[in-house]
Amino acid sequence: MKLLTKTNQIYLGFSLVIYLLTALVFYQIIRLLIYDEVESRLQVERKDFETYVREHNAWTDSPYFVENKIDVIPVSRRGPVREAFTDTLIKNRYDDKLIPFRQLTFYEPIKGVIHxxxxxxSLIQTYRLIEVISVAMVLFLGLLLLGMFWFQRKLSGRLWLPFYDTLSRIKRFDLNNDTSLELSKPAITEFNELNDVLQKMAAKMQQDYRSLKEFTENASHEMQTPLALINAKVEQLIQTEKLTETQTHWIESIYQASRRISRLNQGLLLLAKIENRQFSDSQPIDLASLLAEKLTDMDEVLSFKQLSVNVQTTSPFEVQLPAALADSLVTNLVNNAIKHNQPSGHIELTSTAELLCLSNTGGQLISDPERLFERFKKESTGPDSVGLGLSIIRQICDSYGLSISYRETSGIHQFCISRV
Amino acid sequence: MKVLVVEDEQGLAESITDYMVKDGYICETAATFRDAEEKIHLYTYDCIIVDLTLPDGNGFQIIEMLKRLIATTGVIIISARNALEDKLKGLEIGSDDYLTKPFHLSELNARVKSLLRRRQFGGHTEIRFQEIVVVPLTRKVFVNGQLTTLSRKEYDLLLYFLSNVDVALTKASIAEHLWGDNIDSADSFDMVYSHIKNLRRKLLEKGAADYVQSIYGIGYKFSQP
Incomplete structure (x- = not known):
């Protein structure tokens, strides 16, 4: 829920309660005032009546009192109360309408008989008055409420404008981009401080990110150069005539080890780069056709290892990936399918718009399939396998909204990629 | 042929120079940006090999400077950074090739030769080794004047050998030259072997001497028997 909607809701709810309470209290006060007025007039009329009875010692229906205004009834004895105000409804003489009256009842002896x-x-005028006042009040208070509501909305909208501006700018902010976060300087101190803090944070983040990237690159440089040196020296060393068999063996080991470190280093750097999201040029790529292409590229290896390939791509499997990573993904998948295959085995590529599967024949898995995607988990013990291929596949999938799964059924190993 | 090696790692510069001098090049080295700057202003080179990260500057600037002075000089970048952006930028400012460290000296040598062939004679040159003649422009191979049909990989292999005559080549360097570094080497070594076997057979059939020697535990060498 948006902040402004929430405040408006609270405001509206609170105002309605206050409004209803005010209306109720107001209504009661008016009623009280009017009753007070009517009752004091009734008291005056009682005085008039008593004065009349005292002077004439009798009561005749005087024209002073119109119909229903007074009832004088002889009773045997006084009632329990001396005088009482009551509300009553009396039928109109002309039309059978019930009309509200306020009535004062008391006992008065006329010629020795208690009456x-x-x-x-009549309260009919009074009721009308209350009605008119109530309607007016409802109207005015309603208008006030709406007016306040409108004003509040406008005001909050304007007050929170810098906040929403900041929010949209932060949303658009990209760490990968070199442009720094530029925020406005609003007049409101809190927002100004917020923007200041955010700007400082963003600058710090960018700086850290940059130094991390630099570190990654520097680490690569610092490692690759000595490796290049080892390689070069080994290459020079093997030019020497008359190496003994043992020496050759040592040199070969050194050479293989340095190549392995190099591969390892490149793999780890690639993983770090994907984790740091240093690839930002995502583009739509049809992985199915890319995989098919890669399989065609590898035909020499495939025919050498006597592997047959079956490609059944019914529809393209489009994903958003940086081109370099898409290439790395399919290369690792295909290499994996070739490496762990058996002689005269089989590789099958199937794809629908939702699922892309590459399966290969191969021996039983030695390690736990759950841990297959972990770094340095190796199935083969060959010196050229560094155990990073599947981790790279996993990392690419995780970072770009894809999911990779592995399944093995009766000697067929299947890797499937789907969208999350 | 004059080659300038701009590389701050002394040992590596030394290895490259040694390797190239053996092949008959005149080779100079520059370990710093300023050193390289001075040399390209004073002398003319046929090819320069540039490392991108130098202690006092950037390799790209040297290439830009060089291209302003003599546009025909060939440029090969050697860099530890395997970044696509760097490769693209290098090509954009006029470099001819990009090698990622660590690389094989034999590969660098082959690339320099191929670059110089393209630069100097527009590719209109033949490579001769005894009775073998290779015409790179048409990718044709003649042995004793007879056309020899080679597969693409066999042709690449022969050219690689001819660029590194009398040099012991590792199986890994041959495999990477033929298939790039993504190839799984356990298989590729066997593939290298089968390609070499075929190439050797085809050359022998046309009456060439057996130039390909295998070196135990290391690889192969192309040289006079």
């Missing part, structure tokens, strides 16, 4: 006297006042 119960009820003086009434």
């Amino acid at each position: 119960r006297v009820s003086i009434r006042k």
Whole structure:
């Protein structure tokens, strides 16, 4: 939920409660005032009535009191209360409508006989007044509420504008890019501070990232140059005539070891580079056709090892990958399928739009299939295998929204790539 | 042929120079950016081999400077960085080739020769070794004047041998020359063997001497028997 929606919701809810309470209290106050007014008038009329009775010692329906205004009924004895105000409904004489009245009941002796006297006042005008006031109040308060709501929305929108601006800029910020994070300088101190802090953080991150990249490159350089030196010297050494068999054997070992370190170094650097997301030029690539192409490129090795290849690509398997990594991915997959194959074995490539599978025949797996993708997990003990191929495949898949799975059924090893 | 090697690692520069001098080149080295700058301003080279990372500068700048002075000089970059961007940038500013460290001296030598052939004679040159003649432009091989049909890999192999005559070549360097470094070497060594066997047979059939010698534990050597 957006911040502004949330504050608006809270504001609206709170205002409604306050509004209803105010309306209720207001209504009660008006009613109280009006009753007070009516009752004090009824008291005055009671005085008038008593004065009349005292002067004339009798009661006649005087024209002063119109219909329903007064009831004088002789009773045997006084009621429990001396006087009481009650609300009552009385039928109109002309149309059978019930009309609300406020009534004052008291007992008065006329010529020695106790009479119960009820003086009434119509509340119809009063009710209308309350209605009008209520409607006006509802209207005004409603308008006020809407007005406040609108104002609040506009105001918050404007107040939070720098925040949203900052947010969208951070979203667009890319560590890989060399452009630094540029944020505006809003007048509001908090936002200004926020932008300052963010800018500093981004600069620090970029600097760290850059030095990490530099380290990766430098490490590569620092390792590869001595390796190049070893290689060169070994190459010069083997030009020497009359090497003994033992010497040749030693030289061969040194040479193989240095080549292995070099491969290892390159593999680890590639892994680090993928982890650091130093490849940013992703483009749509059809992995199925790339794999088929790679298999064609390797036809010499395939025919040498007498491996038959069956390609069944029903539809392209398109992914977003940097070209260099796509190449690394298919090379490692194909190399793996060739290396762990058996003599006159078989390689099969199948693809649908959702799934790409490369399967090969081969012997039983020695190690745990779960740990196959881990670094330095090797199936063969050959000096040229460094055990990074499958980790590189896994790392590429993990970093670019793909998933790789391995399955083995009756001597067929299958690697499948699907989108996450 | 004059070659300048710009490389800060003394031992490596030395190895390259030794290797090339043996092949009849005049070779000079420069260990720093300033050294290299001075040399390309003073002398003319047919080819320069440049390391990209130098203690006091960048190899790219040397190439740019050189291309402004003499555009015809061949340039081969040797770098520890195996980055696509570097390769593309190198080609963009006029370098001819890019080798990633560690490389085989024999490979570097083959590349320098092929580059010089292209640069100097526009490829219109024949490579002669005794009774063997190779015409790189048409990729044709003649032995004693008879056309010998070689497969693509056999042809590449022969050219590699001819670029490194009298040099012991490792199986790994031959495999990488033929298939690139992605090849799995356990298989490729056998493949190298079968290609060499075929090449040898084809050359012998046309009456050439047996120039390919195998060196136990190391590889092969192309030389006078």
